[in-house]
Amino acid sequence: xxxxxxxxxxxxxxxxxxxxxxxxxxxxxxxxxxxxxxxxxxxxxxxxxxxxxxxxxxxxxxxxxxxxxxxxxxxxxxxxxxxxxxxxxxxxxxxxxxxxxxxxxxxxxxxxxxxxxxxxxxxxxxxxxxxxxxxxxxxxxxxxxxxxxxxxxxxxxxxxxxxxxxxxxxxx
Amino acid sequence: xxxxxxxxxxxxxxxxxxxxxxxxxxxxxxxxxxxxxxxxxxxxxxxxxxxxxxxxxxxxxxxxxxxxxxxxxxxxxxxxxxxxxxxxxxxxxxxxxxxxxxxxxxxxxxxxxxxxxxxxxxxxxxxxxxxxxxxxxxxxxxxxxxxxxxxxxxxxxxxxxxxxxxxxxxxxxxxxxxxxxxxxxxxxxxxxxxxxxxxxxxxxxxxxxxxxxxxxxxxxxxxxxxxxxxxxxxxxxxxxxxxxxxxxxxxxxxxxxx
Numbered sequence: 001x002x003x004x005x006x007x008x009x010x011x012x013x014x015x016x017x018x019x020x021x022x023x024x025x026x027x028x029x030x031x032x033x034x035x036x037x038x039x040x041x042x043x044x045x046x047x048x049x050x051x052x053x054x055x056x057x058x059x060x061x062x063x064x065x066x067x068x069x070x071x072x073x074x075x076x077x078x079x080x081x082x083x084x085x086x087x088x089x090x091x092x093x094x095x096x097x098x099x100x101x102x103x104x105x106x107x108x109x110x111x112x113x114x115x116x117x118x119x120x121x122x123x124x125x126x127x128x129x130x131x132x133x134x135x136x137x138x139x140x141x142x143x144x145x146x147x148x149x150x151x152x153x154x155x156x157x158x159x160x161x162x163x164x165x166x167x168x169x170x171x172x
Numbered sequence: 173x174x175x176x177x178x179x180x181x182x183x184x185x186x187x188x189x190x191x192x193x194x195x196x197x198x199x200x201x202x203x204x205x206x207x208x209x210x211x212x213x214x215x216x217x218x219x220x221x222x223x224x225x226x227x228x229x230x231x232x233x234x235x236x237x238x239x240x241x242x243x244x245x246x247x248x249x250x251x252x253x254x255x256x257x258x259x260x261x262x263x264x265x266x267x268x269x270x271x272x273x274x275x276x277x278x279x280x281x282x283x284x285x286x287x288x289x290x291x292x293x294x295x296x297x298x299x300x301x302x303x304x305x306x307x308x309x310x311x312x313x314x315x316x317x318x319x320x321x322x323x324x325x326x327x328x329x330x331x332x333x334x335x336x337x338x339x340x341x342x343x344x345x346x347x348x349x350x351x352x353x354x355x356x357x358x359x360x361x362x363x364x365x366x367x368x369x370x371x372x373x374x375x376x377x378x379x380x381x382x383x384x385x386x387x388x389x390x391x392x393x394x395x396x397x398x399x400x401x402x403x404x405x406x407x408x409x410x411x412x413x414x415x416x417x418x419x420x421x422x423x424x425x426x427x428x429x430x
Contacts, residue, residue: 045208
Protein backbone atom coordinates (compact mmCIF):
# COMPACT_ATOMS: atom_id res chain seq x y z
CA UNK A 1 0.00 0.00 0.00
CA UNK A 2 2.78 2.39 0.93
CA UNK A 3 4.67 1.69 -2.17
CA UNK A 4 1.56 2.29 -4.13
CA UNK A 5 0.98 5.68 -2.51
CA UNK A 6 4.61 6.66 -2.97
CA UNK A 7 4.42 5.75 -6.59
CA UNK A 8 1.58 8.19 -6.90
CA UNK A 9 4.02 10.85 -5.59
CA UNK A 10 1.49 12.75 -3.58
CA UNK A 11 3.11 15.83 -2.12
CA UNK A 12 1.12 16.00 1.09
CA UNK A 13 1.65 12.36 1.97
CA UNK A 14 5.40 12.79 1.51
CA UNK A 15 5.38 15.74 3.90
CA UNK A 16 3.43 13.77 6.45
CA UNK A 17 5.91 10.99 6.29
CA UNK A 18 8.79 13.42 6.85
CA UNK A 19 7.17 15.04 9.93
CA UNK A 20 5.90 11.96 11.64
CA UNK A 21 8.36 12.25 14.58
CA UNK A 22 8.69 15.99 14.86
CA UNK A 23 5.55 16.73 16.84
CA UNK A 24 6.45 14.12 19.37
CA UNK A 25 9.91 15.59 19.93
CA UNK A 26 8.46 19.06 20.31
CA UNK A 27 5.93 17.74 22.76
CA UNK A 28 8.70 16.09 24.72
CA UNK A 29 10.47 19.45 24.86
CA UNK A 30 7.37 21.32 25.97
CA UNK A 31 5.87 18.88 28.46
CA UNK A 32 8.32 19.54 31.33
CA UNK A 33 7.72 23.27 31.10
CA UNK A 34 3.97 22.79 30.99
CA UNK A 35 4.04 20.36 33.89
CA UNK A 36 6.07 22.74 36.00
CA UNK A 37 3.69 25.53 35.17
CA UNK A 38 0.56 23.61 36.10
CA UNK A 39 2.17 22.33 39.26
CA UNK A 40 3.22 25.88 40.07
CA UNK A 41 -0.33 27.13 39.63
CA UNK A 42 -1.58 24.39 41.95
CA UNK A 43 1.13 25.05 44.51
CA UNK A 44 0.72 28.80 44.54
CA UNK A 45 -3.00 28.41 44.88
CA UNK A 46 -2.44 26.14 47.83
CA UNK A 47 0.05 28.52 49.42
CA UNK A 48 -2.47 31.33 49.05
CA UNK A 49 -5.11 29.19 50.69
CA UNK A 50 -2.79 28.44 53.58
CA UNK A 51 -1.94 32.13 53.88
CA UNK A 52 -5.60 33.07 54.08
CA UNK A 53 -6.24 30.30 56.57
CA UNK A 54 -3.31 31.59 58.63
CA UNK A 55 -4.84 35.05 58.72
CA UNK A 56 -8.13 33.61 59.89
CA UNK A 57 -6.44 31.44 62.50
CA UNK A 58 -4.39 34.32 63.83
CA UNK A 59 -7.45 36.51 64.05
CA UNK A 60 -9.24 33.77 65.94
CA UNK A 61 -6.27 33.47 68.29
CA UNK A 62 -6.19 37.20 68.88
CA UNK A 63 -9.91 37.21 69.53
CA UNK A 64 -9.54 34.36 72.02
CA UNK A 65 -6.74 36.25 73.77
CA UNK A 66 -8.84 39.41 73.86
CA UNK A 67 -12.08 37.92 75.06
CA UNK A 68 -11.31 34.79 77.05
CA UNK A 69 -8.98 33.65 79.79
CA UNK A 70 -7.59 30.69 77.85
CA UNK A 71 -3.93 29.86 78.28
CA UNK A 72 -1.51 30.23 75.42
CA UNK A 73 -1.34 26.47 74.87
CA UNK A 74 -5.11 26.24 74.58
CA UNK A 75 -5.14 29.13 72.13
CA UNK A 76 -2.46 27.39 70.10
CA UNK A 77 -4.45 24.19 70.09
CA UNK A 78 -7.61 25.96 68.97
CA UNK A 79 -5.94 27.89 66.19
CA UNK A 80 -4.26 24.69 65.05
CA UNK A 81 -7.75 23.33 64.36
CA UNK A 82 -7.89 25.61 61.33
CA UNK A 83 -5.36 23.36 59.64
CA UNK A 84 -6.88 19.94 60.15
CA UNK A 85 -7.99 19.83 56.52
CA UNK A 86 -4.43 20.25 55.29
CA UNK A 87 -1.49 18.04 55.78
CA UNK A 88 0.15 18.97 59.04
CA UNK A 89 2.86 21.52 58.72
CA UNK A 90 5.19 22.70 61.40
CA UNK A 91 3.25 25.48 63.04
CA UNK A 92 4.64 27.82 65.62
CA UNK A 93 2.40 30.13 67.55
CA UNK A 94 3.39 33.02 69.71
CA UNK A 95 1.08 35.04 71.93
CA UNK A 96 2.67 38.08 73.49
CA UNK A 97 1.92 41.52 74.75
CA UNK A 98 2.36 43.90 71.88
CA UNK A 99 5.50 45.94 72.39
CA UNK A 100 5.69 47.60 69.01
CA UNK A 101 5.84 51.35 69.32
CA UNK A 102 2.70 53.13 68.22
CA UNK A 103 3.52 54.67 64.89
CA UNK A 104 1.29 57.74 65.06
CA UNK A 105 3.63 59.39 67.51
CA UNK A 106 6.13 61.36 65.42
CA UNK A 107 8.95 61.03 67.91
CA UNK A 108 10.33 57.60 68.63
CA UNK A 109 9.39 57.16 72.26
CA UNK A 110 9.48 53.48 73.12
CA UNK A 111 8.59 54.19 76.73
CA UNK A 112 5.43 56.10 75.81
CA UNK A 113 4.51 53.57 73.16
CA UNK A 114 5.01 50.76 75.63
CA UNK A 115 2.85 52.54 78.20
CA UNK A 116 0.08 53.13 75.64
CA UNK A 117 0.23 49.51 74.59
CA UNK A 118 -0.03 48.36 78.15
CA UNK A 119 -2.89 50.74 78.92
CA UNK A 120 -4.61 49.60 75.76
CA UNK A 121 -3.93 45.98 76.66
CA UNK A 122 -3.26 44.97 73.08
CA UNK A 123 -1.96 41.47 72.50
CA UNK A 124 -0.26 40.25 69.37
CA UNK A 125 -0.65 36.74 68.04
CA UNK A 126 2.03 35.66 65.58
CA UNK A 127 1.98 32.46 63.59
CA UNK A 128 4.54 30.79 61.40
CA UNK A 129 3.20 27.88 59.43
CA UNK A 130 5.69 25.73 57.57
CA UNK A 131 3.83 24.35 54.58
CA UNK A 132 5.25 21.17 53.18
CA UNK A 133 5.62 21.11 49.43
CA UNK A 134 5.51 17.77 47.61
CA UNK A 135 8.75 15.83 47.75
CA UNK A 136 9.19 15.51 44.01
CA UNK A 137 9.96 19.23 43.87
CA UNK A 138 13.04 18.71 46.01
CA UNK A 139 15.79 20.96 44.77
CA UNK A 140 13.51 23.13 42.66
CA UNK A 141 11.58 24.89 45.42
CA UNK A 142 12.24 24.78 49.16
CA UNK A 143 10.68 21.79 50.90
CA UNK A 144 9.17 23.87 53.65
CA UNK A 145 7.77 27.32 52.84
CA UNK A 146 7.19 29.37 55.99
CA UNK A 147 4.02 31.45 55.97
CA UNK A 148 3.75 34.22 58.51
CA UNK A 149 0.70 36.01 59.85
CA UNK A 150 0.12 38.29 62.80
CA UNK A 151 -2.79 40.10 64.37
CA UNK A 152 -3.00 42.32 67.41
CA UNK A 153 -6.18 43.02 69.30
CA UNK A 154 -7.03 44.98 72.43
CA UNK A 155 -7.99 42.92 75.44
CA UNK A 156 -11.43 43.64 76.82
CA UNK A 157 -10.72 43.37 80.49
CA UNK A 158 -8.33 45.50 82.41
CA UNK A 159 -7.26 42.61 84.58
CA UNK A 160 -3.87 43.14 86.18
CA UNK A 161 -3.75 46.70 84.90
CA UNK A 162 -2.91 47.82 88.43
CA UNK A 163 0.16 45.60 88.43
CA UNK A 164 1.10 46.94 85.02
CA UNK A 165 0.85 50.53 86.16
CA UNK A 166 2.74 49.79 89.37
CA UNK A 167 5.42 48.07 87.37
CA UNK A 168 5.63 51.00 85.02
CA UNK A 169 5.96 53.62 87.73
CA UNK A 170 8.02 51.22 89.85
CA UNK A 171 5.88 51.65 92.95
CA UNK A 172 4.96 49.03 95.46
CA UNK B 173 7.67 27.67 -11.67
CA UNK B 174 10.32 26.92 -9.09
CA UNK B 175 9.46 30.05 -7.13
CA UNK B 176 5.83 29.13 -7.07
CA UNK B 177 6.61 25.70 -5.75
CA UNK B 178 8.76 27.20 -2.96
CA UNK B 179 5.92 29.43 -1.86
CA UNK B 180 3.57 26.50 -1.90
CA UNK B 181 6.06 24.52 0.15
CA UNK B 182 6.27 27.22 2.78
CA UNK B 183 2.52 27.52 2.95
CA UNK B 184 1.84 23.86 3.19
CA UNK B 185 4.75 22.89 5.44
CA UNK B 186 3.94 22.33 9.08
CA UNK B 187 7.42 22.80 10.42
CA UNK B 188 7.49 24.69 13.72
CA UNK B 189 3.74 24.72 14.07
CA UNK B 190 3.60 23.21 17.56
CA UNK B 191 6.45 25.36 18.78
CA UNK B 192 4.74 28.59 17.77
CA UNK B 193 1.50 27.55 19.36
CA UNK B 194 3.28 26.41 22.48
CA UNK B 195 5.07 29.72 22.79
CA UNK B 196 1.74 31.55 22.60
CA UNK B 197 0.16 29.12 25.00
CA UNK B 198 3.03 29.53 27.42
CA UNK B 199 2.57 33.30 27.37
CA UNK B 200 -1.13 32.96 28.10
CA UNK B 201 -0.43 30.39 30.79
CA UNK B 202 2.18 32.60 32.39
CA UNK B 203 -0.35 35.40 32.47
CA UNK B 204 -2.90 33.15 34.13
CA UNK B 205 -0.27 32.01 36.55
CA UNK B 206 0.53 35.57 37.58
CA UNK B 207 -3.14 36.51 37.80
CA UNK B 208 -3.74 33.58 40.15
CA UNK B 209 -0.77 34.55 42.22
CA UNK B 210 -1.66 38.24 42.42
CA UNK B 211 -5.33 37.61 43.14
CA UNK B 212 -4.44 35.26 45.96
CA UNK B 213 -2.14 37.83 47.47
CA UNK B 214 -4.78 40.54 47.17
CA UNK B 215 -7.34 38.35 48.89
CA UNK B 216 -4.91 37.65 51.72
CA UNK B 217 -4.21 41.37 52.01
CA UNK B 218 -7.89 42.13 52.05
CA UNK B 219 -8.48 39.63 54.87
CA UNK B 220 -5.62 41.15 56.81
CA UNK B 221 -7.03 44.64 56.33
CA UNK B 222 -10.49 43.60 57.44
CA UNK B 223 -8.93 42.09 60.56
CA UNK B 224 -7.06 45.34 61.15
CA UNK B 225 -10.08 47.60 60.82
CA UNK B 226 -12.20 45.24 62.94
CA UNK B 227 -9.52 45.44 65.60
CA UNK B 228 -9.46 49.24 65.33
CA UNK B 229 -13.24 49.58 65.64
CA UNK B 230 -13.25 47.12 68.52
CA UNK B 231 -10.54 49.13 70.28
CA UNK B 232 -12.44 52.39 69.84
CA UNK B 233 -15.62 50.84 71.19
CA UNK B 234 -13.62 49.34 74.04
CA UNK B 235 -12.40 52.78 75.10
CA UNK B 236 -15.93 54.12 74.85
CA UNK B 237 -17.04 51.25 77.07
CA UNK B 238 -14.24 51.99 79.52
CA UNK B 239 -15.30 55.63 79.60
CA UNK B 240 -18.90 54.64 80.27
CA UNK B 241 -17.76 52.30 83.03
CA UNK B 242 -15.79 55.13 84.65
CA UNK B 243 -18.82 57.39 84.39
CA UNK B 244 -20.93 54.70 85.97
CA UNK B 245 -18.59 54.28 88.93
CA UNK B 246 -18.31 58.04 89.39
CA UNK B 247 -22.11 58.34 89.18
CA UNK B 248 -22.30 55.90 92.06
CA UNK B 249 -19.85 58.02 94.05
CA UNK B 250 -21.84 61.17 93.28
CA UNK B 251 -25.07 59.55 94.45
CA UNK B 252 -23.42 58.42 97.68
CA UNK B 253 -22.10 61.94 98.27
CA UNK B 254 -25.54 63.35 97.49
CA UNK B 255 -27.11 61.03 100.06
CA UNK B 256 -24.50 62.05 102.63
CA UNK B 257 -24.83 65.78 101.88
CA UNK B 258 -28.21 66.66 103.45
CA UNK B 259 -27.67 64.91 106.81
CA UNK B 260 -24.25 66.58 106.94
CA UNK B 261 -25.77 70.07 106.64
CA UNK B 262 -26.10 70.02 110.43
CA UNK B 263 -22.34 70.38 110.51
CA UNK B 264 -21.54 72.97 107.78
CA UNK B 265 -17.76 72.34 107.51
CA UNK B 266 -18.41 68.63 106.92
CA UNK B 267 -21.05 69.44 104.31
CA UNK B 268 -18.60 71.80 102.61
CA UNK B 269 -16.02 69.01 102.54
CA UNK B 270 -18.52 66.70 100.86
CA UNK B 271 -19.34 69.41 98.31
CA UNK B 272 -15.65 69.91 97.54
CA UNK B 273 -15.21 66.17 97.02
CA UNK B 274 -18.22 66.15 94.74
CA UNK B 275 -16.76 69.04 92.72
CA UNK B 276 -13.56 67.05 92.23
CA UNK B 277 -15.51 64.02 91.07
CA UNK B 278 -17.50 66.24 88.70
CA UNK B 279 -14.28 67.51 87.16
CA UNK B 280 -13.10 63.95 86.73
CA UNK B 281 -16.39 63.03 85.07
CA UNK B 282 -16.13 65.93 82.66
CA UNK B 283 -12.51 65.11 81.86
CA UNK B 284 -13.40 61.51 81.09
CA UNK B 285 -16.29 62.57 78.85
CA UNK B 286 -13.97 64.94 76.98
CA UNK B 287 -10.79 62.85 76.87
CA UNK B 288 -11.93 59.32 76.19
CA UNK B 289 -13.01 59.94 72.58
CA UNK B 290 -9.47 61.18 71.91
CA UNK B 291 -7.90 58.15 73.56
CA UNK B 292 -10.29 55.94 71.62
CA UNK B 293 -9.21 57.56 68.36
CA UNK B 294 -5.50 57.25 69.18
CA UNK B 295 -5.87 53.64 70.19
CA UNK B 296 -7.93 52.78 67.12
CA UNK B 297 -5.38 54.45 64.87
CA UNK B 298 -2.62 52.58 66.66
CA UNK B 299 -4.38 49.25 66.27
CA UNK B 300 -4.98 49.91 62.57
CA UNK B 301 -1.37 50.91 62.00
CA UNK B 302 -0.04 47.93 63.89
CA UNK B 303 -2.04 45.53 61.80
CA UNK B 304 -0.71 47.08 58.63
CA UNK B 305 -3.19 49.75 57.53
CA UNK B 306 -2.01 53.10 56.18
CA UNK B 307 -4.63 55.22 57.90
CA UNK B 308 -7.94 55.01 59.72
CA UNK B 309 -10.58 57.55 60.59
CA UNK B 310 -14.17 57.50 61.82
CA UNK B 311 -16.87 57.68 59.18
CA UNK B 312 -19.66 59.40 61.02
CA UNK B 313 -17.95 62.70 61.55
CA UNK B 314 -14.74 64.43 60.61
CA UNK B 315 -14.35 65.45 64.23
CA UNK B 316 -13.47 62.32 66.12
CA UNK B 317 -14.67 63.88 69.37
CA UNK B 318 -18.19 63.81 67.96
CA UNK B 319 -17.87 60.53 66.10
CA UNK B 320 -16.45 58.58 69.03
CA UNK B 321 -18.34 60.49 71.69
CA UNK B 322 -19.43 58.64 74.78
CA UNK B 323 -22.89 60.04 74.15
CA UNK B 324 -23.45 61.17 77.70
CA UNK B 325 -25.24 64.23 79.05
CA UNK B 326 -24.70 66.03 82.32
CA UNK B 327 -27.61 66.31 84.74
CA UNK B 328 -27.65 67.91 88.14
CA UNK B 329 -28.99 66.47 91.38
CA UNK B 330 -29.28 69.94 92.95
CA UNK B 331 -30.54 72.62 90.60
CA UNK B 332 -28.40 75.58 91.70
CA UNK B 333 -25.14 73.64 91.97
CA UNK B 334 -23.49 73.66 88.56
CA UNK B 335 -20.46 71.50 89.14
CA UNK B 336 -21.35 69.33 92.08
CA UNK B 337 -23.51 66.22 92.44
CA UNK B 338 -23.64 65.75 88.67
CA UNK B 339 -24.99 62.53 87.20
CA UNK B 340 -24.20 61.53 83.64
CA UNK B 341 -26.85 59.80 81.57
CA UNK B 342 -26.99 58.61 77.99
CA UNK B 343 -27.87 61.41 75.58
CA UNK B 344 -30.60 59.58 73.78
CA UNK B 345 -31.85 61.57 70.78
CA UNK B 346 -28.43 62.71 69.66
CA UNK B 347 -26.19 59.71 70.06
CA UNK B 348 -28.29 56.69 70.74
CA UNK B 349 -28.41 54.50 67.70
CA UNK B 350 -31.83 53.49 66.47
CA UNK B 351 -30.73 49.87 66.27
CA UNK B 352 -31.25 48.27 69.66
CA UNK B 353 -31.15 51.69 71.40
CA UNK B 354 -28.01 50.76 73.23
CA UNK B 355 -25.84 53.86 73.20
CA UNK B 356 -22.94 55.20 71.18
CA UNK B 357 -20.93 53.31 68.60
CA UNK B 358 -17.83 53.62 66.43
CA UNK B 359 -17.70 53.18 62.66
CA UNK B 360 -14.14 53.37 61.39
CA UNK B 361 -12.86 53.24 57.84
CA UNK B 362 -9.32 52.52 56.75
CA UNK B 363 -7.31 52.19 53.60
CA UNK B 364 -4.05 50.79 52.36
CA UNK B 365 -2.19 50.86 49.09
CA UNK B 366 -2.10 47.55 47.34
CA UNK B 367 0.92 45.35 47.34
CA UNK B 368 3.07 45.27 44.24
CA UNK B 369 1.72 43.34 41.31
CA UNK B 370 3.96 40.83 39.59
CA UNK B 371 3.99 40.69 35.82
CA UNK B 372 1.34 42.25 33.62
CA UNK B 373 -1.37 44.14 35.42
CA UNK B 374 -4.33 42.80 33.50
CA UNK B 375 -7.26 43.39 35.82
CA UNK B 376 -5.97 46.76 36.99
CA UNK B 377 -5.01 45.80 40.51
CA UNK B 378 -2.21 48.29 40.75
CA UNK B 379 -2.32 51.73 42.36
CA UNK B 380 -5.80 51.41 43.70
CA UNK B 381 -6.11 51.41 47.46
CA UNK B 382 -8.37 49.00 49.26
CA UNK B 383 -11.00 50.50 51.54
CA UNK B 384 -12.39 48.67 54.50
CA UNK B 385 -14.93 49.67 57.12
CA UNK B 386 -16.12 48.19 60.38
CA UNK B 387 -18.43 49.10 63.24
CA UNK B 388 -18.37 48.29 66.91
CA UNK B 389 -20.30 49.46 69.89
CA UNK B 390 -20.11 49.38 73.66
CA UNK B 391 -22.63 46.88 74.93
CA UNK B 392 -24.26 46.92 78.31
CA UNK B 393 -23.69 43.46 79.74
CA UNK B 394 -25.00 43.65 83.29
CA UNK B 395 -28.77 43.43 83.32
CA UNK B 396 -31.23 46.09 82.27
CA UNK B 397 -30.10 49.45 80.90
CA UNK B 398 -31.09 52.39 83.11
CA UNK B 399 -32.28 55.55 81.41
CA UNK B 400 -31.68 58.07 84.19
CA UNK B 401 -28.00 57.33 84.68
CA UNK B 402 -25.03 55.45 83.31
CA UNK B 403 -24.19 52.32 85.28
CA UNK B 404 -20.92 50.41 85.07
CA UNK B 405 -20.95 47.11 83.21
CA UNK B 406 -20.10 47.89 79.61
CA UNK B 407 -18.13 45.77 77.19
CA UNK B 408 -17.31 46.15 73.50
CA UNK B 409 -18.58 44.09 70.59
CA UNK B 410 -18.42 44.22 66.81
CA UNK B 411 -21.59 44.74 64.82
CA UNK B 412 -22.79 45.16 61.22
CA UNK B 413 -21.47 48.31 59.59
CA UNK B 414 -23.62 51.33 60.23
CA UNK B 415 -23.33 54.88 58.93
CA UNK B 416 -24.92 57.56 61.00
CA UNK B 417 -25.06 61.32 60.76
CA UNK B 418 -24.36 62.53 64.26
CA UNK B 419 -25.14 66.19 63.68
CA UNK B 420 -28.64 65.87 62.35
CA UNK B 421 -29.41 62.91 64.50
CA UNK B 422 -30.74 61.07 61.50
CA UNK B 423 -30.19 57.54 60.46
CA UNK B 424 -28.65 57.51 57.01
CA UNK B 425 -28.52 53.84 56.19
CA UNK B 426 -26.95 50.59 57.07
CA UNK B 427 -25.00 48.11 55.02
CA UNK B 428 -23.34 44.87 55.84
CA UNK B 429 -20.10 44.52 53.97
CA UNK B 430 -18.82 41.27 55.31
